Amino acid sequence: xxxxxxxxxxxxxxVFHLGASxxxxxxxxxxxxxxxxxxxxxxxxxxxxSPRHADVxxxxxxxxxxxxxxxxxxxxxxxxxxxxxxxxxxxxxxxMFRDSYNFVRPVDEIIPVDVYVPGCPPKPEAIIAxxxxxLGKIK
Amino acid sequence: MTDSLKLxxxxxxxxGLIFSAMVGMIACWIDxxxxxxxxxxxxxxxxxxxxDILKLLGKEMIVPEGVSNAVFLAAPLFGLSAAALVAxxxxxGNLDRSAGFIGDLIAALYLLTIPxxxxxxxxxxxxxPLSALGASREMKLILAYELPFTxxxxxxxxxxxxxxxxxxASHTAVLSVSGxxxxxxxxxxxxxxxxxxxxxxxxxxxxxMAGPLLEYSGxxxxxxxxxxxxxxxxxxxxxxxxxxxxxxxxTVAGIILAVLKYALILVLMVxxxxxxxxxxxxxxxxxxWGPVTLLAIAGFIFAVIGW
Numbered sequence: 001x002x003x004x005x006x007x008x009x010x011x012x013x014x015v016f017h018l019g020a021s022x023x024x025x026x027x028x029x030x031x032x033x034x035x036x037x038x039x040x041x042x043x044x045x046x047x048x049x050s051p052r053h054a055d056v057x058x059x060x061x062x063x064x065x066x067x068x069x070x071x072x073x074x075x076x077x078x079x080x081x082x083x084x085x086x087x088x089x090x091x092x093x094x095x096m097f098r099d100s101y102n103f104v105r106p107v108d109e110i111i112p113v114d115v116y117v118p119g120c121p122p123k124p125e126a127i128i129a130x131x132x133x134x135l136g137k138i139k
Numbered sequence: 140m141t142d143s144l145k146l147x148x149x150x151x152x153x154x155g156l157i158f159s160a161m162v163g164m165i166a167c168w169i170d171x172x173x174x175x176x177x178x179x180x181x182x183x184x185x186x187x188x189x190x191d192i193l194k195l196l197g198k199e200m201i202v203p204e205g206v207s208n209a210v211f212l213a214a215p216l217f218g219l220s221a222a223a224l225v226a227x228x229x230x231x232g233n234l235d236r237s238a239g240f241i242g243d244l245i246a247a248l249y250l251l252t253i254p255x256x257x258x259x260x261x262x263x264x265x266x267x268p269l270s271a272l273g274a275s276r277e278m279k280l281i282l283a284y285e286l287p288f289t290x291x292x293x294x295x296x297x298x299x300x301x302x303x304x305x306x307x308a309s310h311t312a313v314l315s316v317s318g319x320x321x322x323x324x325x326x327x328x329x330x331x332x333x334x335x336x337x338x339x340x341x342x343x344x345x346x347x348m349a350g351p352l353l354e355y356s357g358x359x360x361x362x363x364x365x366x367x368x369x370x371x372x373x374x375x376x377x378x379x380x381x382x383x384x385x386x387x388x389x390t391v392a393g394i395i396l397a398v399l400k401y402a403l404i405l406v407l408m409v410x411x412x413x414x415x416x417x418x419x420x421x422x423x424x425x426x427x428w429g430p431v432t433l434l435a436i437a438g439f440i441f442a443v444i445g446w
Contacts, residue, residue, distance in 0.1 A: 005197025011190035039180040041171070044187050049348035052201060052356040055194070079199035079356040 009055060009081065010135050012044040016054030016078065020071050020107070022061025026088035029121040030058055038124045045131065051077040056131055060087045062094050063110060064102040075111045083134045085115045087127060092116040154230035156223040156369075163368030164188040166405055170371075173409050188368060195361035203266050203354050210264040215355070215362035218257030222369040225250045229376050232304025233385045239303050247304065247377065248292060251332065254366050255281050258341065261363070262351025273350020276420050277341035280331055283427035284338075288328035290435035291321040295381050297442045308385030316446045320438030322382040324431055326404075329374045330411055331423070333367070337415040338423055375404035 019027055033040045034047060048054050051074050063071050075084075089095045091107045107113055114137055117130035149155055167188045175182030202211055228247050232239045255277055262274030294317055296302050299310035312318030331338035342350040352363055379386060379400045386397035418426065 003197075004193050008190045008192070008194030008197060011184075012187065012194045036179040039175070039182075041175060041183050042181050044183055044190055049344050050353045052354055053349065053352075053360060055198075077201070079201050081198070 006138055010138055012046075013055045013083070013131065013135055014046045014048045014053055015056045015058050015131065016048050016051045017058050017060070018051075018071070018074055020059060020061040020063045020067050020091070022088065022090060025121040026060035026090075029124055030060070030087060030127060032124045033127055038128065040128060040131075043128075043132070051075075052079065054078050054082070056083045056085060056134060058085050058087050058127070058131075059091045059107055059111075059113070062090045062097045062100075063104055063107060065104055066102075068104050068110065072110065081138070083114045083137070084111055085117060085127075085130050085134050086113045087117050087130070088122060089118045089120050092118050095120070149227050149231070150223060155227045156219075159223065159226035159369045159372045160365055163370070163372040164192075166371045166375075167368050169405060170409050170412070174413055177413050188364075192361050192364055192368075195364065196358050198357035200357035200359055201354075206266050206354075207264055210260060212359065214257045214261030214264065215359050215366065216257075217260070218254035218366040219362050219369070221250045221253030221257075222366050222373060225373050226369060226376070229304060229373065229380055233308050233376075233380060234388065236305035236309055236385075239305050242302055243304050244292065244296065244302055244307065248289065251373070251377070252281065252285065254370060255332065257366070258351045258363070261355065261359075262353075265351075265354035267354050269347040270351050270353045273341045273343070273347050273353070276343075277351060279420055279424055280338065280341060283424040284328040284331040287324050287427055287431045287435040288332075290432065290439055291324040291328070292381065294318070294321040294435070294439045294442045297439070304380060308380045311382075311384035313382045313384075315442075317438045317441035318382060320434055320441065322378070324435045324438065325378055325381065326407060326411075327431060328427075329378060330408060331427070332374060333370060333408070335408065335412045337411075337418045339417055340420050340423055343417065375401055375408070378404050 017027065017030055032038060033045075051057075055078075057075065057078060086092050086107050090097065094103055094106050097103050104110075115130045115134040117126050119126055122130075152158065168183070168185055171187065172182040202208055225247050228239075228243055228250070232243060259274045259277050262270040262277065295307050295310075295312050298312050298315065298318060299307045301307055301310075313322050334342055342352065347353070352360060355363060376386075379397075383400045383403075386400065387393035388397060
């Protein structure tokens with residue numbers, strides 16, 4: 001039996017873009033997904049301005065000492081059920097910033113991450129594929 | 140007993156809540172699809188508004204800390220119930236022209252402002268500065284557009300010589316000078332009532348996130364979206380009733396004509412929405428209280444002298 005709420009979640013995942021001190025490169029690629037060439041509204045994906053409206057969190061960048069508290073708070077503000085997609089190699093593994101004085105912990109040790117999309121920055125196709133993979137985890 | 144059952148059926152299923160929500164969702168999809176095509180995009184599939192509502196209904200509802208539960212949760216219900224009630228009143232006035240009561244037009248006019256009031260109550264009760272800002276903008280917008288809208292409605296009352304929905308529906312007002320002017324004024328006011336560009340000042344996604352809806356999540360947000368979908372059916376129906384001679388569904392030709400009239404209003408609204416930038420709140424108030432009100436008063440004078 002198909003659950004209508006889960007069907008709705010799969011067909012209309014609204015994303016919130018949570019930048020945790022990223023270099024803006026991944027962020028631009030996320031916005032690229034909205035352009036006519038990629039048009040993520042085909043899948044019902046809408047970029048929301050408030051974490052309260054979001055279903056999928058797109059995390060980019062490393063979490064630093066300044067942003068960790070706000071980062072956790074923003075995650076807690078998203079209503080359940082929620083999914084997290086780590087966009088870019090910084091969010092996946094902290095990459096070249098892992099020895100930085102300002103680096104705290106990798107994203108997946110702070111909040112549960114469902115899908116990793118590596119790349120510096122990842123292509124818009126990869127981001128869309130990552131969101132769709134995260135939706136595939138809804139049972 | 141059967142009368143009250145009929146009333147409950149009319150309110151909840153046809154032509155109230157469920158029917159108007161379905162038509163509104165289809166209209167909402169057409170709006171999103173046309174917008175997408177105008178931007179050389181493909182656009183969402185036809186079931187998109189339904190999927191949005193179902194998803195929101197199944198999500199967790201967060202009430203912000205220190206917020207009055209009753210007010211925060213009741214606000215979306217106010218708006219939804221008022222919107223469904225207008226759908227019922229308008230539809231019945233159209234189908235049975237002699238039914239209704241003296242002044243049901245005024246009742247509909249009052250009920251149409253309640254969804255905006257619900258937004259204001261919800262926004263100001265949610266303890267968020269951006270929501271409060273959105274609510275205050277919505278309040279100013281209501282003050283701005285209600286004046287010309289009411290004048291436009293009363294132009295038609297003078298023209299048709301009736302203050303009942305059945306009476307104004309039998310009169311095709313748009314064919315006269317005063318009716319045409321009132322139609323233009325009411326179309327602009329309806330655009331502001333829907334919160335569409337260029338009057339989406341209260342929600343302004345890019346500056347104040349979603350304004351009054353910012354703190355709403357899950358079912359609360361779903362009810363607000365549903366109210367908006369129903370308004371997308373009710374406001375064009377209101378304009379058709381007032382200006383385009385109402386709708387009749389007893390004959391096939393009548394149904395086709397009704398769909399064409401609805402499509403005309405829909406196309407006009409989507410076109411205005413897609414070809415204009417957002418105004419600032421002071422510009423919107425100046426626009427409605429200046430040229431639009433003057434135009435509405437001119438239309439009213441034309442109606443009085445019989446043009």
